[in-house]
Amino acid sequence: MSEDKLQSAVVRYIQLKYPKVKYCSSIAGAYISSPAQRRKIVRNGYVRGKNDLDIYEARGGYFALMLELKQKAYPTQAQKDWIAAMNERGYCAIITRGIDETIDVIDEYLSKESTRVV
Numbered sequence: 001m002s003e004d005k006l007q008s009a010v011v012r013y014i015q016l017k018y019p020k021v022k023y024c025s026s027i028a029g030a031y032i033s034s035p036a037q038r039r040k041i042v043r044n045g046y047v048r049g050k051n052d053l054d055i056y057e058a059r060g061g062y063f064a065l066m067l068e069l070k071q072k073a074y075p076t077q078a079q080k081d082w083i084a085a086m087n088e089r090g091y092c093a094i095i096t097r098g099i100d101e102t103i104d105v106i107d108e109y110l111s112k113e114s115t116r117v118v
Contacts, residue, residue, distance in 0.1 A: 001099070003071050007052055010069060010102050014055070018110060022056040049078030051086070051093060060112030062092035067105065070097045 001009070007025060014023055055065040066086050068079050075083075075095050086093035092109060096102040 001071055003052075003069060003073065006069050006071050006099060006102070009099055010053065010067075010106070013103055014106065018106075021110070023054060024056070025053050026050045047082070049076065049080075049082035051079070051082055055106065055109070057110060058115035058117075059109055060092065061115055062090060062109075063115065064091050065106070065109045066091050066093040067102065068093075068095040069102060070095060 011023070011025065014021055051066045051068040053067045053069060055067070058064065066083070068075055068083055079095070083093040083095055094105055096105050
């Protein structure tokens, strides 16, 4: 399974099992075919290393779950740096490998108590 198909499968899983959950994917970098397009998305806020999928549910003391999805490839240094920076800012940011691990992480995260901000 390619990372593209992995991400599609994960999004479909969320839609079916957690229909009220708010999420957003970051796919801009994957579809760049020219230097002009790259300049345009950078001007519009694209950041190298941004993780693949965010789940905007505050659970378990965190404010959101941020996932970098991998199938066979390894994360780049920029991706590792982004994940570390998000963890430092109070998010639960994780690099997952494959559909089973990703679903396990999502289910575990969403089963936690809601984070309360006082």
